[in-house]
Amino acid sequence: MAFESRPFEHDVDTLLDIEKTPLQRLAYYGRFLWRDRGGMIGMFIFLTVVVAALFSPQLSPYDPLDQRLRDSKLPPAWAADGTWDHPLGTDNLGRDILSRIIYGSRVSLTVGFFGVLIAATLGMLIGSIAGYIGGRVDSAIMSIINLILSLPYLLFVVFIAAILGRSLLNVILIFGITDSPIFARVTRGEVLRIRRSGYVESAISAGARWPHIIVDHIIPNLIGPLITLATFEMSAMIFYEAGLGFLGLSVPPSVPSWGNMLANGRKYLTNAPWIAAAPGLAIMYTSLGMNLLGDWLRDVLDPRLRRARR
Amino acid sequence: MDTILQVRDLVTKFYTLDGVVHAVNGVSFDLQQGETLAIVGESGCGKSVTVLSLLGLIPSPPGRVEQGSALFRTPFGQQDLLKLSREELREIRGGQIGFVFQDPISTLNPILTVGEQIKETLTRHLNLSQEEARERAIRLLADVGIPDPELRYKSYPFQLSGGMRQRVVIAIAIACNPQIVIADEPTTALDVTVQAQIIDLFQRLRSAMGMTLIWITHDLGVVAGLADRVMVMYGGRVVELAAVEELYQNPQHPYTRGLLDALPRLDSRETRRLVSIQGAPPDLRLPLRHCPFAWRCNYAYDHCWQEIPELVATAPDHQVACFYDLNKGAPRHG
Amino acid sequence: MHRYFLSRVLQSVLLLLGVVVLVFFMVRITGDPASLMMPRNATPEQIEAFREAMGFNRPLIVQFWDFFTHALVGDFGNSLHFKSPALPLVIERLPATLELATAAMLMAILIGVPLGLLGGFSPGSVLDSLARLVGLLGQSIPNFWLALIMILVFAVRLGWFPSFGRDEWKSVVLPAFALGLATMGQIVRLTRSSTLEIRSEDFIRTAHSKGLLPRTIYTKHVLRNVAIPLVSIIGVQFGYMLGGSIYIEFIFAWPGIGQLLEQAIGWRDFPMVQAIAVFTSVAVLALNLLTDAAYMIIDPRIRYGIRE
Numbered sequence: 026m027a028f029e030s031r032p033f034e035h036d037v038d039t040l041l042d043i044e045k046t047p048l049q050r051l052a053y054y055g056r057f058l059w060r061d062r063g064g065m066i067g068m069f070i071f072l073t074v075v076v077a078a079l080f081s082p083q084l085s086p087y088d089p090l091d092q093r094l095r096d097s098k099l100p101p102a103w104a105a106d107g108t109w110d111h112p113l114g115t116d117n118l119g120r121d122i123l124s125r126i127i128y129g130s131r132v133s134l135t136v137g138f139f140g141v142l143i144a145a146t147l148g149m150l151i152g153s154i155a156g157y158i159g160g161r162v163d164s165a166i167m168s169i170i171n172l173i174l175s176l177p178y179l180l181f182v183v184f185i186a187a188i189l190g191r192s193l194l195n196v197i198l199i200f201g202i203t204d205s206p207i208f209a210r211v212t213r214g215e216v217l218r219i220r221r222s223g224y225v226e227s228a229i230s231a232g233a234r235w236p237h238i239i240v241d242h243i244i245p246n247l248i249g250p251l252i253t254l255a256t257f258e259m260s261a262m263i264f265y266e267a268g269l270g271f272l273g274l275s276v277p278p279s280v281p282s283w284g285n286m287l288a289n290g291r292k293y294l295t296n297a298p299w300i301a302a303a304p305g306l307a308i309m310y311t312s313l314g315m316n317l318l319g320d321w322l323r324d325v326l327d328p329r330l331r332r333a334r335r
Numbered sequence: 336m337d338t339i340l341q342v343r344d345l346v347t348k349f350y351t352l353d354g355v356v357h358a359v360n361g362v363s364f365d366l367q368q369g370e371t372l373a374i375v376g377e378s379g380c381g382k383s384v385t386v387l388s389l390l391g392l393i394p395s396p397p398g399r400v401e402q403g404s405a406l407f408r409t410p411f412g413q414q415d416l417l418k419l420s421r422e423e424l425r426e427i428r429g430g431q432i433g434f435v436f437q438d439p440i441s442t443l444n445p446i447l448t449v450g451e452q453i454k455e456t457l458t459r460h461l462n463l464s465q466e467e468a469r470e471r472a473i474r475l476l477a478d479v480g481i482p483d484p485e486l487r488y489k490s491y492p493f494q495l496s497g498g499m500r501q502r503v504v505i506a507i508a509i510a511c512n513p514q515i516v517i518a519d520e521p522t523t524a525l526d527v528t529v530q531a532q533i534i535d536l537f538q539r540l541r542s543a544m545g546m547t548l549i550w551i552t553h554d555l556g557v558v559a560g561l562a563d564r565v566m567v568m569y570g571g572r573v574v575e576l577a578a579v580e581e582l583y584q585n586p587q588h589p590y591t592r593g594l595l596d597a598l599p600r601l602d603s604r605e606t607r608r609l610v611s612i613q614g615a616p617p618d619l620r621l622p623l624r625h626c627p628f629a630w631r632c633n634y635a636y637d638h639c640w641q642e643i644p645e646l647v648a649t650a651p652d653h654q655v656a657c658f659y660d661l662n663k664g665a666p667r668h669g
Numbered sequence: 670m671h672r673y674f675l676s677r678v679l680q681s682v683l684l685l686l687g688v689v690v691l692v693f694f695m696v697r698i699t700g701d702p703a704s705l706m707m708p709r710n711a712t713p714e715q716i717e718a719f720r721e722a723m724g725f726n727r728p729l730i731v732q733f734w735d736f737f738t739h740a741l742v743g744d745f746g747n748s749l750h751f752k753s754p755a756l757p758l759v760i761e762r763l764p765a766t767l768e769l770a771t772a773a774m775l776m777a778i779l780i781g782v783p784l785g786l787l788g789g790f791s792p793g794s795v796l797d798s799l800a801r802l803v804g805l806l807g808q809s810i811p812n813f814w815l816a817l818i819m820i821l822v823f824a825v826r827l828g829w830f831p832s833f834g835r836d837e838w839k840s841v842v843l844p845a846f847a848l849g850l851a852t853m854g855q856i857v858r859l860t861r862s863s864t865l866e867i868r869s870e871d872f873i874r875t876a877h878s879k880g881l882l883p884r885t886i887y888t889k890h891v892l893r894n895v896a897i898p899l900v901s902i903i904g905v906q907f908g909y910m911l912g913g914s915i916y917i918e919f920i921f922a923w924p925g926i927g928q929l930l931e932q933a934i935g936w937r938d939f940p941m942v943q944a945i946a947v948f949t950s951v952a953v954l955a956l957n958l959l960t961d962a963a964y965m966i967i968d969p970r971i972r973y974g975i976r977e
Contacts, residue, residue: 390878392874392877392878394869424880425880425881425882426880427880428877428878428879428880429878429879429880429881430880433878434875434878434879436871436874436875436878438871441870441871441872442871442872442874442875443872443875444872444875444876444890444894445872445894445969445970446893446894446897446967446968446969446970447889447890447893455879455881455885455889456879456880456881459879459880459881459882459885460880491969491970491973493969493970493973494973504875507875507879
């Protein structure tokens with residue numbers, strides 16, 4: 026409830042204004058992060074997943090592909106007859122679930138990272154063309170984008186995945202391309218807003234050239250909203266990849282991915298529920314962390330951005 | 336004249352993440368029946384918070400009225416507004432004290448018709464049937480100078496111009512014949528010709544209804560033709576309080592003088608340079624131990640940095656909170 | 670008003686034509702639709718015969734015109750699996766999907782809206798923490814996993830609800846909750862944040878300054894304004910459920926369009942998949958138009974063409 030909020034709004038502005046060097050900015054965000062518990066937790070979760078993906082061989086107690094049928098369907102350590110040899114138990118083929126979860130983070134993060142990279146690159150390109158040229162080109166591009174965004178997304182992703190077949194590259198390409206419209210829309214909106222803003226107009230009238238304006242004004246202002254969006258979209262992609270895996274439409278079945286593990290675990294739901302439980306918790310953990318991180322980033326970098334999709 | 340509202344030693348603070356904002360620091364004033372009191376100061380000086388505090392309209396948290404009293408005299412008796420329950424305050428707001436806020440674009444609900452927004456005040460405070468309330472609302476629209484009130488009753492705010500919207504807000508404020516109307520920068524968001532019309536409307540309503548008015552503004556120029564007395568605020572304190580003529584002719588606080596110097600004058604022949612006051616308003620997060628204006632004051636001397644000046648009467652209808660006597664050109668004591 | 674709505678209708682029709690073009694080319698992106706649709710162990714002769722029968726050996730433009738004109742009258746060819754026209758088979762599944770999505774949406778709204786409102790009215794309270802938790806979990810729990818866990822707990826262990834199928838009312842509870850949780854989270858988040866936002870609007874201060882009772886302020890001033898973004902998200906989410914019920918229908922063997930899609934992919938029955946994609950798009954676009962219409966009723970600014 027902020028009826029009369031001028032006294033302190035003004036303070037926040039001066040804080041942001043004074044701390045102009047990148048280092049001071051960073052320090053400011055750091056303090057902001059420290060104050061925001063959700064953001065801290067999100068950052069911590071995200072970093073643990075990144076570490077798990079980078080150092081999978083070092084962290085995993087077993088080879089994730091190592092089958093030992095003698096040890097199949099061992100329960101997790103806290104169950105009555107579980108052992109700490111396999112903290113999260115083993116699956117139907119006797120593979121160590123913990124190791125598979127750790128390796129699974131590689132698939133998820135790879136899809137999320139490269140998917141977002143492609144989507145953001147394509148989207149920024151399309152969006153800045155629309156925002157920069159304007160006029161008919163803009164309205165044509167935007168109406169196509171808005172229409173694509175109103176289609177049943179998941180259905181089309183499943184459709185394409187079924188046609189292209191199971192491979193990591195295909196999954197990345199599918200998400201990279203189908204997710205680019207949302208980046209295009211945000212980029213275009215920001216480019217338009219920045220172009221119309223007073224400081225860019227005055228820079229133009231002062232004779233600044235376009236390359237200058239793009240480097241000095243447009244890119245710095247785009248980074249905030251796009252990083253926030255990228256975080257949310259990466260989380261969504263990890264989610265959708267697991268979903269495709271669950272339907273048997275993502276990476277090949279031999280690859281340890283959370284979606285594949287879940288699809289496999291479903292068959293043993295009643296007598297070995299931990300096989301399905303673990304990958305689901307891993308997806309939830311990652312997604313929770315990235316959403317917390319995204320919320321925090323949005324608060325810090327761009328309070329205007331509203332996520333209205335899917 | 337009767338005192339209708341007597342405010343004593345009002346203190347309001349905001350507890351924010353960036354520290355405690357001392358928004359209002361011991362404000363006292365009297366409001367006489369039928370007069371127009373102007374409260375003047377820069378944005379952030381606590382003028383709005385002062386009146387919002389009186390009626391429990393401070394967002395809380397983070398805001399809190401810490402101390403003070405506000406005796407409100409009505410035909411039915413006397414009440415301390417700051418001691419009333421929320422329910423009792425709700426009876427007074429809109430019924431006995433009406434509000435006009437700054438920006439008529441955002442102060443009306445965009446998705447309700449203006450008629451509905453007037454009517455709900457009427458049915459809340461007066462025992463009127465829906466039909467009676469409708470008729471009265473249409474009459475109110477006519478009273479505030481809206482042409483074709485029957486038609487406008489059904490309009491949505493976005494279908495009206497800024498000036499028309501402000502007239503609607505005024506109609507809401509005066510709907511229940513309140514004892515006091517508080518207008519918080521009612522003309523700031525409007526363009527100049529519309530400003531004049533709204534001020535004109537206020538003057539007309541004031542004489543027609545015998546209305547007591549608190550007019551909050553940052554513009555001393557607007558005040559001249561309208562107010563009986565002027566209260567100048569700075570840093571959450573009253574720095575000068577005087578009858579309007581007296582204040583214009585004999586400003587005794589350096590800040591008031593600065594504000595007056597910043598006004599273009601039409602009545603003077605000599606061409607003067609417009610001066611603006613140097614520096615920024617004080618940081619209200621710091622508890623003060625000296626005159627809040629000392630940083631920006633050309634006359635500040637050592638004493639001003641040691642103590643907070645209290646309001647002292649220099650004439651029957653003139654109070655000022657300053658250690659320096661501008662007329663003498665020397666400190667007041669010694 | 671009418672002009673805005675008409676342009677939306679026109680856009681939707683154009684998009685639909687776009688969807689028809691899209692599904693035509695999608696089955697051809699690998700270059701050979703015949704081997705895509707035939708079983709993996711089919712012989713080259715069988716594939717060649719199939720190609721002949723489906724007319725995939727004709728020039729692309731001829732194939733396209735053929736597909737396009739037939740699709741416009743609802744003819745997507747025969748399902749390869751059922752050997753009968755695809756579209757009627759899809760439409761047959763609609764009631765089950767609608768039932769599931771409606772139940773899920775009702776659950777999401779009935780829990781999500783009050784929780785979001787209560788959280789927004791008293792930020793920092795216990796209820797607010799609960800609202801934020803639901804909002805966060807709804808976003809983070811994968812519905813296909815939640816469905817499995819719920820089957821395990823409520824069907825297998827406790828035996829309260831059936832674990833699959835669609836017969837008595839009980840059978841809709843688990844799938845509807847699993848499908849609705851993400852939407853519930855969205856609704857809670859949106860309701861809470863827009864309640865907070867509306868609460869600090871100037872016109873709410875005006876309402877307080879009129880001395881209105883809190884319940885009047887909340888129902889008349891806050892709620893109606895909160896309803897505007899809610900309507901749009903409910904429309905979007907309902908469309909999402911029509912296309913996104915695939916996991917839930919698959920897991921619970923719910924005989925709706927999602928299950929059919931999963932099966933059709935398994936059968937490599939792509940004419941059926943095409944029919945499903947176009948039909949679901951029609952449903953989603955119709956839903957969007959309905960949402961627009963609802964918008965106009967609630968928000969006079971749109972009715973009078975001030976805002977889109």
